[in-house]
Amino acid sequence: MKVRYSYLSQQFGQIDELLEQIRAFVKTGDFTLGAELTKFEGRFAKLIGAEHAIGVGSGTDALKLPLKALGVGHGDEVITAANTFIATAGAINEVGARPVFVDCGPDFCMDVSQVERAITKATRAIMPVHFTGYMTDMPRLQAIAVRHNLPIVEDACQAILADMGGRRAGTYGVAGGFSLHPLKNLNVWGDGGVIVTSDAALADKLRLLRNHGLKNRDEIACFGYNSRLDTLQAVVGNWLIDSAETITQGRIERAAYYDKHLGSIPQLTLPPRYTDRRTVYHLYMVHAQDREGLQQHCLARDIECKVHYPIPLYRQEGLRHLGYRQGDFPVADAQAANVLSFPCDQHLSREEQDYVIESVREFYGAAR
């Protein structure tokens, strides 16, 4: 049995209605900052529980633009998690600031207890990453941020509809960045991102920054970027957004099924399962003994399992100038060596899950 990681060709099996909408849309010629985008932004803001949503070109830009809008720049430091995808640190670097890493906890999120130690006079913002769909401990992080008068910009790219204490990922910080990349829980047909905020002045600034700083057709208030969510992609987003909750539920159910059957295998360790927050399983990631062996075994059985990510950010060649040394982030290092992600999307069938579970059992049975 083939268990594919990407389900995209399945996701749009029944798209006649959507194609009709696109046919109607293209005839309007309303391709840039069009009406469908405004509608999508309104619906996205409501879904997350924020006042404003601003559609941008990618999840990376959804992190970069808020930093820029907050005036973070050269000589500044931004604290983030050591185990995230390159784009988080890339967004910080893009505005000229320096990423300062904090090690992560067993839930793959920033270990909030280590944040205060990383704060210096140059710290200008904190960017927690709700990695894999887990929520960072935001109430605790927020208390620290308030104490040090630092804004939080949340990297919620993998965490749409995750929540904690009745508040959703993206709404604790002054702004939250989301990705609509094809492989995200709520996706479009290409690169895309959304920023949410409840600060009206910040929202205005972000709208300027994504559109060349243009106040109107002729006047430029500030140097800005070209980072607009295509209106065409907003049509896709509008078509899918009502399913966001169903998609999330589908992932949570599949994760629970894996948990039930994989949890008893002694060579696997599941990350903590919280009752005080909702995890949305953008990735279903476990800690595995002999990870390489298990991955090879699964790949040989046509199960597309992946490693997010085998090289921690701080040890990447492109980041060498930050001056971190091997061993600076022991938890991130340990996880890079033992994590494995299995397909966990809403289109995955029970048979496919059983096949994955059986294959994992078989591997460790043989190893015993």
Added chain:
Amino acid sequence: MAGSAALVLPTEARAPRQVPYVALGQQFAAEATALLSRLQRTLASGQWVAGPDVAELETRLAARLGARECIAVGSGTDALILSLRALGIGPGDEVITAPNSFIATASAIVHVGATPVFADVLPDQNIDPAGVEAAMTPRTRAILPVHLSGRTAHMPELLELARRHDLRVIEDAAQAIDARLNGQAAGTFGDLGCFSCHPLKNLNAAGDAGFILADDAELAARLRRLRSNGLVDRETALEWGVVSRLDSLQAAVLLERLPALDSVTETRRRNAHAYRELLAGISQIFLPPCRAEEHNVFHTFVIQVERRDELQEFLRERGIGTAIHYKIPIHLQPAARSLGYAPGAFPVAERQAQRILSLPVHQFLTQADLAYVAANIREFFA
């Protein structure tokens, strides 16, 4: 004028009609069926980022325009930003460019940490090589000429300057796909050529899109990693990068459209030629001459007139859409205040900003539309 008698039909030409400046809806309606079936194929592949459509588009654009490499990116703005970065231009460096372009030309320079230094333009709206030479300082690292309106800049002179002063040349060819100078395509003269496929461009996607032409394989490889987070494979970030990839979906739209580019360009050139004849002899209008060696693609057709705002309003009342590219020169924008330029710094560009008006020139105009526009302009100046 020989042709004008045949083209001007005074009675018919004065019958009121709508002549919009752009006709995107019309374009997409005409192509909807073919486009949608192509999109459906791309969608079914599930490869929506960096898929085979993007690779095919890159190959075809490179071949058509005469470059070794083509790197598709998210927008024309990003094409400029990434090109500057790939050439190592950054803080402390100066880049000489034109003050009469779209803001993105200058903001790209600002975003890499360098300083835009402007040089005035010639009557044809393109940067004046003599002004470029005068603007050079020991910090100058590159020249960024703009092929404004689809007319090639004065490349031989600029290339000679660059050679003499050891400067890089990045072409802003956002408005100039397939524009040629002595047969050579805009975007292939300098180190890198930057293009936009924004919906309003001659070759247009259904959203933001852009690409870069390069001949140097190493530069191309660097651009490919810069557009995708600095990643050289799934795991390794060789350097800092951004996310600026052309969506497969937009690549599919562009592939579907590419075969029609010749006819789009030809129609725009024909429309421009018709305007030249129809507007000939009106002493209040200045039309930049087309030199024999130029093959202009008329992304815009720009006339220069006194009482420009009045004329624009007069035409608007008669259902004719026009535009101004661009009303406020970059050096006088609030965003550019820190660069320290004052009014009067670039007299030619500033005077043109008061006088330029872009007439509709798109491929859906009819002869009657053109005659109607011309008749109304003639009436205004009568």
